[in-house]
Amino acid sequence: MSHSIMIMCEKCGGRILPVTYELVSCAALIAGLYNSRITAVSPGLVTDADSVPGAELLVINSPGLAEYTCEGWERAALLAAEIIAPDIIIIAHTSSGYDYAPRVAALLGGCCITSVSGIEFSEGKITYRRSGFHGKLDMLYGTSNLPLVITVLPGAFSAYDHRAKPGMTRFIDTDINPVFTSNVQFSTPDQSNRELEQAEVIISAGNGIGKAENLQMIRDMASCFIRSAIAGSRVACDKGWIEYSAQVGLSGKKVSPQLYVACGISGAPQHITGMKDSKTVVSINRDPEAAISRYSDICIIEELERFIPEFIRVAKTYRSHRNE
Amino acid sequence: MKILVCIKQVPDAESRPMINQGRTWAGYAEKTTYWINRFDEHAVEEALRIREMIPGTKIDIVSIGPERVKSAIKRCIEMGADQGFHLYDDTMDYLSPSLKSQLIVDFCHNREYDLILTGVMSEDIMSGQTGPMIAARLGISSATSVMKLEVNAARRCIRVERELDSGRRCSMDLALPALAAVQSGINRPRYPSLSNVMRAKNAEITEIKCTAGLPAPGYETVERIQDIGSVRAGLRLEGTTEEKASKLWQMLHEKSLI
Numbered sequence: 128m129s130h131s132i133m134i135m136c137e138k139c140g141g142r143i144l145p146v147t148y149e150l151v152s153c154a155a156l157i158a159g160l161y162n163s164r165i166t167a168v169s170p171g172l173v174t175d176a177d178s179v180p181g182a183e184l185l186v187i188n189s190p191g192l193a194e195y196t197c198e199g200w201e202r203a204a205l206l207a208a209e210i211i212a213p214d215i216i217i218i219a220h221t222s223s224g225y226d227y228a229p230r231v232a233a234l235l236g237g238c239c240i241t242s243v244s245g246i247e248f249s250e251g252k253i254t255y256r257r258s259g260f261h262g263k264l265d266m267l268y269g270t271s272n273l274p275l276v277i278t279v280l281p282g283a284f285s286a287y288d289h290r291a292k293p294g295m296t297r298f299i300d301t302d303i304n305p306v307f308t309s310n311v312q313f314s315t316p317d318q319s320n321r322e323l324e325q326a327e328v329i330i331s332a333g334n335g336i337g338k339a340e341n342l343q344m345i346r347d348m349a350s351c352f353i354r355s356a357i358a359g360s361r362v363a364c365d366k367g368w369i370e371y372s373a374q375v376g377l378s379g380k381k382v383s384p385q386l387y388v389a390c391g392i393s394g395a396p397q398h399i400t401g402m403k404d405s406k407t408v409v410s411i412n413r414d415p416e417a418a419i420s421r422y423s424d425i426c427i428i429e430e431l432e433r434f435i436p437e438f439i440r441v442a443k444t445y446r447s448h449r450n451e
Numbered sequence: 452m453k454i455l456v457c458i459k460q461v462p463d464a465e466s467r468p469m470i471n472q473g474r475t476w477a478g479y480a481e482k483t484t485y486w487i488n489r490f491d492e493h494a495v496e497e498a499l500r501i502r503e504m505i506p507g508t509k510i511d512i513v514s515i516g517p518e519r520v521k522s523a524i525k526r527c528i529e530m531g532a533d534q535g536f537h538l539y540d541d542t543m544d545y546l547s548p549s550l551k552s553q554l555i556v557d558f559c560h561n562r563e564y565d566l567i568l569t570g571v572m573s574e575d576i577m578s579g580q581t582g583p584m585i586a587a588r589l590g591i592s593s594a595t596s597v598m599k600l601e602v603n604a605a606r607r608c609i610r611v612e613r614e615l616d617s618g619r620r621c622s623m624d625l626a627l628p629a630l631a632a633v634q635s636g637i638n639r640p641r642y643p644s645l646s647n648v649m650r651a652k653n654a655e656i657t658e659i660k661c662t663a664g665l666p667a668p669g670y671e672t673v674e675r676i677q678d679i680g681s682v683r684a685g686l687r688l689e690g691t692t693e694e695k696a697s698k699l700w701q702m703l704h705e706k707s708l709i
Contacts, residue, residue: 310622
């Protein structure tokens, strides 16, 4: 029997989002080993180009699939799985992906591996890499229990060549209407933060700053740099130290400044997704094992309360020397 | 209302995992501190808030793990939960979310919970699967990354607000029974009151042995654990605090960043 890979298109407002093409790249890697057939599944109609380069397209058309609901996407995935009989189902690790992917795996009697950041091959076997143990270690998963559902971290694979030939498109008309879910409403609270978006230097605070009073030290450090802004990890925002509009990470902002200074940030994958494209990364952390070290150009292993005031003092000294 | 909160006990984020000999799992030193998974603590708090709105609500806590897990369950009772259940399992190895969700589904049998709450993921392994899998196996709806939750007892539903990517939100009504996996911004967990701490002293945690009943493997396995490859140079500055600060300033100055 031939090997088959199913990709779930990531969509918003009827459009296929670019992360879908990253899923095709991931599928193509696996397909290289098994000579698999790759089918992309779109729950609901597609408004732009009705094609996905490098994959066949199966459109599950139903009025109930205009926007994402867990229930709708789950049923669309199960219907598509019946048609495609996939060995592997690839879904983006986004707010919708991690919402329904484990359910699909459970209902198909398969396995699920979430936030996959890479694929490794050895002796004809595939392992799926993701980080665990507070982001301190890599875990390589394998399974022979199919189908396997994986969710792939956005940015983990590069987008598939957009010039590649798309396969044929099929439409299935069906009637999927959510039964348990109603009154679905989308909103976009104003989370704009021009200062952060334009900053060349970002000083970012994490759980390690310990208390609200230490925020002043972060602000003082930021004022050592020009065009700087302060930001924070999810925990720093949850604790009320930093505004949510300045949260960096998967559920917050994606930033790419010239310099990102992570203060007391452990480096959970969700945070890394938001800052990994920064030009230079400096981390200040008392935990030498913290995952953030792996994503830093320069690591300072120190108590923040000792190091940061010292750095500010040094910066002031150099500045006054130059002004003399 | 009958609410079940599923919690996990996790090691302190700063503790150091030690890879075992077979390189298939990592353990922690004996003196490691364990606490309630941060996200699950928010789930417990949300259950307590619902009980404040709907008097008569019963809150059960369930957790899977070795003996030490009892202290996390006890902490939830100190926060105000009614009853604790410990699904005893001392497997010092990877436990698939598929298996954990099945154990909790078996536990739920005949208990008729209206609402199941859990954290959006665990702080340590971060797979975020157990909640949605429990719901799928029970045939009920679920929502993850829940930032707001209101119970409408008359309509037998909850209204939840989910956090989406890039700051968007989505609200919806879910018919009860349902499961909500909460995100940490949903509330601020309370500290245990003295009276609840006293009450917890006498509270009995029901232990249910599940090791014997573990189904045969057939789930995903962890084939190998390894150090994370460094993505960047990770140059570690050495010396006194002053020397490090000075060195950092110079390096940033050379790059025209300061």
